[in-house]
Amino acid sequence: MTNRELADESHATDPINAALTADEKVGLFRDMVRIRRFEQTSLSMYQKGKIGGFLHLYIGQESLAIGAVSLMGEHDHVITAYRDHGHALAVGMSMNECMAELYGKATGCSKGKGGSMHYFAPDKNFWGGHGIVAGQTPLGAGLAFALKYRKLKGAVLCFLGDGAINQGAFHEALNLASLWDLPVIYIIENNGYSMGTSQLRSSAHPQGGLAQRAEGYGIAWDTFSGSDVYTMRARTWKAIERAHEESRPTILEVLTYRHQGHSVADSKHKDGYRTKEEIEAQKAQNDPIVRFRNLLMEEGVLDEETAKNIQAEAKFEVDQAVKFAEESPFPDASAITEDVYYEVDKQTESGRTGRHFFN
């Protein structure tokens, strides 16, 4: 686990949260529950052999995607790594297309071509879903560059893991973001581990933590525990304002925890590289859903019954998604060579000229 425990101050009354209607607050809760449910069902479908490859679950980290994405406006964009189901649902992708993608069906968000790690929804300003650690970080800077080039007031939320900060591409992107005043926000989801390696064994960093590396590039930074949605929203909003008003980048290190293994195949995540006690303690203290549920009940905007219904609705929604995925067809064999080249797919003059495929 990380070497720092950050006591969190409540941000419930910060303007950005005070402005939330009761419905909106319940909506945030619902969205987290939907992610949790989706992930739990994905897990069991994986165990039933319905899903191939990797499955990196977001359980325990829901407040980060939901909190950050809930702040996005028309010209704000988001991009992340392979642990992308939470972000996908947060931007409004349907459980159907997401579950069908896991099944490798033609009705999946990527037509079954990308799988769990590669969800995309450009129409919702969501740019994936990237499998190569930190490979998305220069892309995030590029999206921000495009906003600036187009003279649009927007921000790019580029998520990455705590283990991703040691990739060269991230370092290069940081220098460019600062040098060129790009409105990009790097959100390090620090769940304490990169696979089986604790953050302590992977990253040398200053006292202030991973985000403090920002100072090496003259970039603003902040570090906080993200299990409270209000906190996530309030602290991320500051960075978005900086991006919108000053076109300056920010690095946020957000402490969180993944309840499951790194991917589904991770025998050592219980009493291997981390103790059962640690896992239990984290679940008990930092479960973002439990915490927000309790907060909303204290606030009186959520009651047992509504909470139950939300759970039931989420369960129903994901069961429908499974049904949809089950009943959807696999892509035709011909699909293998589609979506390789834009010009070929569109059968333009360019796409019809010369040999593009070599079997």
Add this chain to the structure above:
Amino acid sequence: MTNRELADESHATDPINAALTADEKVGLFRDMVRIRRFEQTSLSMYQKGKIGGFLHLYIGQESLAIGAVSLMGEHDHVITAYRDHGHALAVGMSMNECMAELYGKATGCSKGKGGSMHYFAPDKNFWGGHGIVAGQTPLGAGLAFALKYRKLKGAVLCFLGDGAINQGAFHEALNLASLWDLPVIYIIENNGYSMGTSQLRSSAHPQGGLAQRAEGYGIAWDTFSGSDVYTMRARTWKAIERAHEESRPTILEVLTYRHQGHSVADSKHKDGYRTKEEIEAQKAQNDPIVRFRNLLMEEGVLDEETAKNIQAEAKFEVDQAVKFAEESPFPDASAITEDVYYEVDKQTESGRTGRHFFN
């Protein structure tokens, strides 16, 4: 040019310099003069068409290589980029082999296979000479790793340019060096420009300068002007002691200036990306040879005549080197496929098994 002018304090009386005998001091002067001469002659031979490819001259930066290398002991190693003639001569490579290499002759230090950017002398703990910007920085960490693995008390001096700090490989090497306590010293030779790009346009950095990025990795750092050999030695020695005694890395940013263009073909270096005034001012105030010459004269360890002789000897030595290079043969055509595979060169069982070359 850089955004910082560092007033330099004299380090003449620091133990590491006080310990120098008069002869040793004159020796340091001689070594700088030899580099300057070698470079000046290389330039004219290049202009005569004797030399191909790139030629990155070290004129103006002599005190950095000489100061640092003069501190090296049995288990200390050095590696640098393509601007490597100064380091090569500093470790004791002969002008003959270096000049012959520029000529592409079989008698060159790399048999004419590497050229100006690729000098090597493993027997003198010099590991090159590397053409890809920052590509040598993980290698430097690796040499340090090997020292530690072998339980030897040594340090690796890994030189790089101010423009090289924005390469991902350097960032990755820094994290590894700190995480694993490697005795490597990264010496940023900040001559203010990466080709035609001023350091201000290439690197976002903290107030303290480029070396301060070290804090992001919990690495010690120092920044100083390197035109005075005493300063270069004193400040570098601190880092070597840290490496030897604590097996900890250091980043040094050393301000310097290249009198010539980036490479020989650099039309814009005068009144293009830098002004004639700037160049003249730098030559007047910060020429390491002039400065040390004056210092040694004040100290009374050097007189006009000795200085003249040293110049004359250096000129004679390099003229001999040119003669040697001129008279040396080019490699045979058969040399093209030699030194590709160790096992083939040595005609071992492995080298005689299967086809290794495919023309």
Add this chain to the structure above:
Amino acid sequence: MPTLTYRQALNEAFAEEIERDENVFLMGEEVAQYDGAYKVTQGLWKRYGDYRVIDAPISEAGFIGLGIGASMLGLRPVMELMFWSFAYVAFDQLINNAGMIRYMSGGLIHCPIVIRGPANGGTSVGATHSHTPENFIANTPGLKVCCPATAADAKGLMKTAIRDNDPVYVMENTLLYGDTGEVPEGEHLVPLGVADVKREGSDITFVAHGRAVITSLAAAEQLEAEDGTLAEVVDLRSIRPLDVDTVLASVRKTNRVVLVEENKPFCGVAAQLASIIQLEAFDHLDAPVQRVSAIDAPAIYSPPLEAMQLPRPADLVAAARKIL
């Protein structure tokens, strides 16, 4: 037709496309204030300013990735690698991001980016600076790659590449930048996937791309002068997409072929061509397909030896005579 250098032809292509489409911008190390390490972008920064012509720090993975990200939002970046050899520090971005994102998104995204720069040996810059990775790129479905040999093709292919909606990697040659050639006036576009018969002949075919085309033309002259042999020279121009028909048509006519490239032999483009030709024109071959590639070692520095390491007209003539 006006005569331009290969360098000027590229420069015109950039200027015309910058003016035609506001989404087009140039980025790379020293491309702006320095006018380009090889002066290919000369004057463009002065003319179009910081907004359209941008100097980048030495961070290829960073700025190439940035360009790919910008292209996803519809910009049309034209990114310079000072040398294609430096692609290796940005290789993941070049292959996995530009090359795979369209596919992995099921076609939701495309990357209209051009990545360009010189890829050649022959200038004594040593092994690390002399890579010619057109074969690596062409191995990667999702990417396109072309290697112009003349000023006209350089301009025409570059303009086409910039307008293409897929990633197109253009490999130029520092040894050709100064070569002059006639370039059609006005709008001049050369399609990808169309080879060009640079010399007609009936006895044997040279297939080449990039500077090897120039070498092939010289060899063809020598063969005609010395042996009266009429060699045809097919310039592939574009490697992927590939104009297989033009290659096969020439082979069916001459029944003899020598494949020429400056890359190393193992899995070079000529290997792929040999496998296609022997498969699709098996009965038209009077002799095995011959190959002339760089001598199979890292690029040597020593200028006279490097000249031997790369295919010379004499090497092509010798290879041709073997099967004539």
Add this chain to the structure above:
Amino acid sequence: MPTLTYRQALNEAFAEEIERDENVFLMGEEVAQYDGAYKVTQGLWKRYGDYRVIDAPISEAGFIGLGIGASMLGLRPVMELMFWSFAYVAFDQLINNAGMIRYMSGGLIHCPIVIRGPANGGTSVGATHSHTPENFIANTPGLKVCCPATAADAKGLMKTAIRDNDPVYVMENTLLYGDTGEVPEGEHLVPLGVADVKREGSDITFVAHGRAVITSLAAAEQLEAEDGTLAEVVDLRSIRPLDVDTVLASVRKTNRVVLVEENKPFCGVAAQLASIIQLEAFDHLDAPVQRVSAIDAPAIYSPPLEAMQLPRPADLVAAARKIL
């Protein structure tokens, strides 16, 4: 002979070489405390400790470069890439440093390093995780590359690679890790550059490497069962150095050849083999050299489709029947 999994065979190779030579150490992401992402290094950290088995952060360019630097001083690093696909973030180190330093130093330096890990598709991990760059490596003089298909070859080639004084890149396969096979007891070394005839036959030759060898053996069984055709299966094992003689001997015997690989077709290893075979056994070919490669697109995720994308026995049988 004891029967081991491919995974255990590799594990034994590491243990034996670590004990044999104090300069040998293992490094990579999760290779130590986690026992390896695919458990190939299981138990080695427990047995040999932090000094010989080292976990690295996710910094391939950094730690691969570090290993190369260490090898210059005489250590013998055995570096794991969790997937060879991640080589692309370390590509410059892999090609320019490990591959060129010996040459550029005129032979003063050599890099006795092994870089290893799985390189394969077929496990639904998507396009970015399914690369098979043996052709890129083999294109690079200065580097060696091998692709074991069986447990015995995995152990024998790995031990040889570790003892070799040049950089040897070993490409394994996650789909083979669990396969079992007999492995000779005691010191077992398989030389680089020696192909292995995994099945004798007189009618047609399959040439393959890695998992495609297993596919070829299945196809050969089917051909014999259904058509009574006797197919020979040549396992290249090592790509560079390459055992051209064994390939040609088989072709001269059967006069028909199908080249099989799981890589994409353009400039795959089979392209190079086709060019060599048609050149050196032209008159022995009764039909064009056939190729079966992965369907030419990025690796698709959808499990049933990915199974179609990679060569299946039926595809090989069909290719063979075309020329029988």
